[in-house]
Amino acid sequence: MLSRAVSRPFLRLQPFTVSLGLFALGAVPDAWAKDDYEYPHAHEPIGTVEQIYEGTMLPDLAVSTYRNIDRLFPTRTIDGSDHPYALPKAPRQLDNVHFTYEGKKYDLFDYVAVDSITAMLVIKDGKVAYETYQRGNTDRTRWMSMSMAKSVTSTLAAVALHDGAIKSLDDAVVDYVPRLKGSAYEGVTIRNVLTMTSGVKWSEAFTDPSSDRRALLRAQIAQTPGAAMTLMASLPKAAEPGTVNNYSTGETQVLEEVIRSAVKMPLSDYLEQKIWRPFGMEHDAKWWLDSPNGQEIGGSGISATLRDFGRFGLFFMNGGKIAGQSILPQGWVQEATAPTVLKDGSPLNYGYMWWPGRTEASIKDGAYSAIGMQGQNIYINPTHNVVIVTFGDQPKPLRRNLIAPLAFFDAVVAALD
Known part of the structure; x- marks a missing residue:
């Protein structure tokens, strides 16, 4: 399936964040989504993605940046519904x-x-x-999700499981992401990735330039297709799968690759087709890409309105039901949100x-x-x-x-x- 073009040209190039080559690679779309014409914050000054992760922005610049994160990287648009889910007072x-x-x-x-x-x-x-x-x-402001996106990505894994695109949570990650064969992800299951118990070594220190989290950010900044999986494939093994929990944004990028491989379409399109439009999200949302027309950043980079994030919460709390039918596996909500156990109990x-x-x-x-x-x-x-x-x-x-x-x-x- 061919993906839609990314959502908007960048309104201001950020130092070290993007290169002129993005435009040659197709970052400028043919058309803009309907919400873009009237977005109330489109011309505000913004900082850089490095400043977000280093914590070096003053409040006014932080606010205008957080509601314009779709200007930091190419994004894919998730179209809103023509029939929004009502939220009465x-x-x-x-x-x-x-x-x-x-x-x-x-x-x-x-x-x-x-x-x-x-x-x-x-x-x-x-x-x-x-x-x-x-x-x-x-109420029209799109705000950054940061790691709330991880819960959206895991929910899309559940939808793929319900659809039969993912056969089992105990499937090997490398069966869906051949790029990771021969890496520390050999022997790691989808369930291990969902619980961040892969045993692959990872440092999530946001403000440490030498951390793995910042290395993943640099891979995103490079906007080179496949750079994120190159990083993930290079990581060493630190423990047996299922024995240690280590919070890792990299795990969510691996999960993104699994889902995309399984459903044969970008996660933004899958989210739009399965949840965003059918449930009745009112406005378009955006999702960061690893490269122009590339793959979504599974652990971050969704920007949506306050009410639409609230609608997502209602969708999930009510068992993933749309028109009376759940699109999630039976018992998923309780299983996905309850404490789990490591291999040793x-x-x-x-x-x-x-x-x-x-x-x-x-x-x-x-x-x-x-x-x-x-x-x-x-x-x-x-x-x-x-x-x-x-x-x-x-x-x-x-x-x-x-x-x-x-x-x-x-x-x-x-x-x-």
Whole structure:
């Protein structure tokens, strides 16, 4: 299947980020997606992708960059639906929330200010109980997903499994990605990749230029087809598969390759065909590519509106049902979002690229989250039928929240109950 052209020309070339060769390789599209003509932030100044990962942008530049990440790399457009999923206003609105965290009292306004939240949506029983946009964001603002994209990618793996394109989670990765044959990924299963227990050595240190995460970023910056898998194939083995969990964005890129190979189309197209349009996402989204007209960055780089991320949360919480029929394997949501175990039976508080709850209340409710650095969250509480989405512009990519999001989310759920 031929892929659609990437979404927009770059509005400003970033130092060291892209080369003039991108345009020769076809980064300029034939046509722009419908939302691009009216995107409210298209002409704002932006920083570079290196500044994002180094944490070296002042707040105003960070905000304009995070809502324009599709200008940092070529992207593929995920078309919105002509019939958006309705999100009516809840009859009971969330006014304020009071809670205690680490012995100190806070409220909703503290959380938004202290954790640098630029937009937040609270959905209760399918209706909007709270919605706010800060720092010039609007309901048409596309914001970066960061690692929330990992949960989207793992969900597409589930759809491929349901479709029969992926036969089993216990299939060998190299059966789908021959490029990795003879590498440390020999003997690694799709399930190992989903739980980040491949045993392949990896350093996820965002701000360390010598880390594997930054090496993957440099491969993306190079915009050379296949550069990411060249890096992944070069990594050494550190442990037996299934014995050690090591958080790795590289694992998600491997999963992207598995899915693309299985379904014979780009992940953006698969997401659009299976979820985005059928479920009723309102606006076009974008997804970073490894090269012009290339492959999606499986662990990052989706930009979408607040409400559409909220709709994705509803889709997943409700078992992946579209028109009354689930497009996910039976029991997937519970399996993918619950703590798993390592080969020796040791507990692992990580699912299939979803984060299970860690507080007493969230564990009791079976809550889980898609989490991205710098304040991005899709929190889902199936017991109380609540979805919370936050966009953040925290200055450093270090997963340092001054107020733990789960403490606030627990308080929101309690206030709405």
